[in-house]
Amino acid sequence: xxxxEIGAAKRGRRAYSFDDIAIVPSRRTRDPxxxxxAWQIDAYRFELPIIAAPMDSVMSPAxxxxxxxxGGLGVLDLEGLWTRYENPEKLLDEVxxxxxxxxxxxxxEIYAEPIKPELISARLQQMREAGVTVAGALSPQRTKxxxxxxxxxxxxxxxxxxxxxxxxxxxxxxxxxxLKQFIYELDVPVxxxxxxxxxxxxxxxxxxxxxxxxxxxxxxxxxxxSVLGVSVPMASAVADVAAARRDYLDExxxxxxxxxxxxxxxxxxxxxxxxxxxxxAVMIGSPFARAVEAPGRxxxxxxEAWHADLPRGERVDIGTVGDLESVLFGxxxxxxxxxxxxxxxxxxxxTTGYSDLKEFQxxxxxxx
Numbered sequence: 441x442x443x444x445e446i447g448a449a450k451r452g453r454r455a456y457s458f459d460d461i462a463i464v465p466s467r468r469t470r471d472p473x474x475x476x477x478a479w480q481i482d483a484y485r486f487e488l489p490i491i492a493a494p495m496d497s498v499m500s501p502a503x504x505x506x507x508x509x510x511g512g513l514g515v516l517d518l519e520g521l522w523t524r525y526e527n528p529e530k531l532l533d534e535v536x537x538x539x540x541x542x543x544x545x546x547x548x549e550i551y552a553e554p555i556k557p558e559l560i561s562a563r564l565q566q567m568r569e570a571g572v573t574v575a576g577a578l579s580p581q582r583t584k585x586x587x588x589x590x591x592x593x594x595x596x597x598x599x600x601x602x603x604x605x606x607x608x609x610x611x612x613x614x615x616x617x618x619l620k621q622f623i624y625e626l627d628v629p630v631x632x633x634x635x636x637x638x639x640x641x642x643x644x645x646x647x648x649x650x651x652x653x654x655x656x657x658x659x660x661x662x663x664x665x666s667v668l669g670v671s672v673p674m675a676s677a678v679a680d681v682a683a684a685r686r687d688y689l690d691e692x693x694x695x696x697x698x699x700x701x702x703x704x705x706x707x708x709x710x711x712x713x714x715x716x717x718x719x720x721a722v723m724i725g726s727p728f729a730r731a732v733e734a735p736g737r738x739x740x741x742x743x744e745a746w747h748a749d750l751p752r753g754e755r756v757d758i759g760t761v762g763d764l765e766s767v768l769f770g771x772x773x774x775x776x777x778x779x780x781x782x783x784x785x786x787x788x789x790x791t792t793g794y795s796d797l798k799e800f801q802x803x804x805x806x807x808x
Contacts, residue, residue, distance in 0.1 A: 682718025
């Protein structure tokens with residue numbers, strides 16, 4: 441694809457968001473009941489290609505268990521309120537009641553409480569006892585500090601998630617996390633990200649990661665684009681990383697790394713478009729934050745919102761639409777794609793004639 445001249449000294453590549461593209465129907469249709477939305481990463485199979493983002497407004501141990509029982513994967517933020525406080529319910533009530541202008545400052549104060557290793561163990565054990573796949577997330581900065589605790593607690597999938605994660609972090613202040621060595625020595629599969637380019641994704645795949653998260657700068661509660669100027673439109677990012685997956689498959693002699701779209705996925709149509717661009721699954725936050733069971737009480741925020749020095753997110757009031765089951769499976773009482781996410785995905789696949797997710801990745805899309 442040719443670069444576009446921005447000015448005499450700078451050229452840039454045209455990139456597309458999910459809003460810029462649409463899925464094209466084919467000559468064949470099928471019954472939505474005959475469509476499979478299942479996928480598998482490492483030894484773990486899920487009936488839904490849905491991973492809940494590790495955000496305190498979205499995932500508590502209870503909601504992670506509920507999503508797991510519905511066939512998805514809930515990821516608990518192991519640097520969040522549930523690992524800082526024995527009972528964070530009153531704090532969650534407070535966060536929901538804060539006046540807008542003071543929310544960021546109060547979040548910074550609440551999250552200044554130290555992380556307690558014993559609470560990491562207790563929360564993961566609670567999820568394990570419920571019989572669901574156990575997944576927890578740490579930032580790259582905290583991974584070395586708490587990894588042993590997480591693995592000892594019996595995590596099934598380890599997520600290393602940041603605004604952007606590279607395989608070649610450079611620091612003159614501290615020894616950076618050696619991703620390749622860390623993943624090699626770990627006994628559980630690792631999902632790592634975000635990234636948004638072919639080359640960055642290829643480097644992450646070479647570390648031995650089981651899955652790569654695609655995206656940064658997007659999301660309903662993120663202000664990364666306005667604060668840092670960093671953002672990549674998701675349709676192009678997912679397609680680029682899917683190409684890296686294909687190239688790594690050839691390079692490694694058949695090792696498949698899963699591509700997980702993470703960002704700018706607020707409605708059911710975005711899920712379908714992410715898979716159409718090459719994603720194996722999606723990681724979503726705001727759709728689940730709208731469930732009545734969500735810990736955020738109708739508000740939504742991420743780890744960037746309470747960063748001590750440079751917050752790049754905000755607490756947003758997104759309201760509630762229904763319970764978790766109706767968000768996933770309907771029935772929907774609104775026509776905007778925030779409910780019955782799986783029903784909409786099934787219908788999109790059926791309308792274009794595809795029976796499973798791998799096939800659906802080949803669907804035709806147009807720029808409109």
